[in-house]
Amino acid sequence: MAMELARAAGAAILPLFRADHGLEDKGAAKGQAFDPVTAADRGAEAAIRQVIAERCPDHGVLGEEYGEDRVDAEFVWVLDPIDGTRGFIAGIPLWTTLIALRWRGEPVVGLIAQPYLDEIFLGTALGSRLIRPDGTRQLAVRACPGLGSAIVGVTDPLAYFTPLEQTAFSRVRDAARLTRLGGDAYFFALTALGVLDVVVEPTALKAWDVEAAIPLIQGAGGFVTDWRGRPIGRDGGQIVAAGDRACLDETLALLAYAAV
The missing domain is CATH 3.30.540.10 (Fructose-1,6-Bisphosphatase, subunit A, domain 1)
Structure with a gap:
């Protein structure tokens, strides 16, 4: 349906x-x-x-x-x-x-x-x-040993991230091989497709912004958590989607001090 x-x-x-x-x-x-x-x-x-x-x-x-x-x-x-x-x-x-x-x-x-x-x-x-x-x-996510080899997607840190979230995300951006902006939820689809490695989004996300991505990325072998590594709640919030566990763990470590 x-x-x-x-x-x-x-x-x-x-x-x-x-x-x-x-x-x-x-x-x-x-x-x-x-x-x-x-x-x-x-x-x-x-x-x-x-x-x-x-x-x-x-x-x-x-x-x-x-x-x-x-x-x-x-x-x-x-x-x-x-x-x-x-x-x-x-x-x-x-x-x-x-x-x-x-x-x-x-x-x-x-x-x-x-x-x-x-x-x-x-x-x-x-x-x-x-x-x-x-x-x-x-669909299958791709293997990626860490952020140094990763392509990271984000919508718009300046428009949507709090100042603390911006500072935390800058650490992810600096560690990543490549960062691309402006893909909105299409970046979640590209993670499931195995061409993007990590997507980071802020507190501003609502349930309708992220819930479709959870079964899609998990069904492709990936991970979707909040910035503390917990399952996403029913109200949305801070999001990290990753194809490889190593990328997820490294990203969460860099974002931890801005996690809510």
């Missing part, structure tokens, strides 16, 4: 990509920093919710745009219709649709879709795979 939800979201989003996407600034109404939302964000989540209501009316939903609905249900869908809205409005095809399914409070299915590239990354405890029009391939 996650695939069906992803297709419904893509159908709502793609006509508005690099087009008139109906931009609004949620932050302006609150006197806060720029916080964009588009008609594509809202239309995609509405389309997903409609399919869930028709197919699984007893399931709960937690979404970025329309909030909570029966989140104490046995099965709960956790949705971010467009993760990377800033990239979306800039015409950069690294935004994604994030769909996770919780069972009894734990994410058991994780899907990251990039409709413009026609890629769906899907993971469960049975394994993870990349689904494209030209076929399906199993």
